[in-house]
Amino acid sequence: MFELNSVLERDSVLVGHFPLCQLRLINDAQFPWFILVPQRNDITEIYQLVEEDRQQLMAESCLLSETLHDAFSATKLNVAALGNQVPQLHIHHIVRYETDRCWPAPIWGKLESIPYEREKLAEILQKVQSLLNDDLTLSSDAAELYY
Template sequence: MPHFLLHQKLAQDCFNVGSFALTELLMMNDSQYPWFILVPRRHNIREIYQLDQADRQALQAESCLLAETLVNIYHPDKLNIAAIGNLVPQLHLHHVVRYQTDKAWPAPVWGKLASLPYAGYQAEQRITQLRSALQPHLIN
């Protein structure tokens, strides 16, 4: 099997949070929203249907685990989950915590506002909080 390589745009725009059995968990460097991304460690996959049945089930389980954890931590008005992939063809699943008070509400966050990178320690605080909540499920 070819070695997994994270798309350059995801590597550039995100922090690594950890790894589940199937996916890499990333955090988008945009402090306007708690925004996390799951990327299956599979070569040359663009769409969910291209995953084999076991990987589809694993992706669904990991997505639901992340979603439930994000709701428990952030208590959003809505959690947006999407696999867009128009700019980054590598399969990845966004999980964006939304509030009626956020700057983009009720529109989708994609292309709405310029990113506002985390300042100093803020990113590490958010990552540490999520890692702690997911610790039993992360493999590294």
């Protein structure tokens, strides 16, 4: 059974499931910031995935990237798999704007996170879930935030 790293679980909200990955929203209202977490245990690097999973990860990442770029009118989308602090493989998808507080530098370690207010969290989850409805199995946990 798949086990999510406790730091990823603590710092994010489950949006839903793609065929391979959990889609999670990082709980920092300063950026639309999502992560894809392949539901495979003991994987720290992309090359460790079997070929079929690597292809599926790329398809899910590209779909998410295009959706986020368009939905949030991004200046740039930062996509990265660092894993220096959390070794479990997870791919960051961060919507960036020329007006954000870190632009043009990376966001890593620059700002203290600001958690979403409940209404804003529900709004962003609903937006992304509705855009990815055909490809994403929705999380019942996230749906509870709407009420």
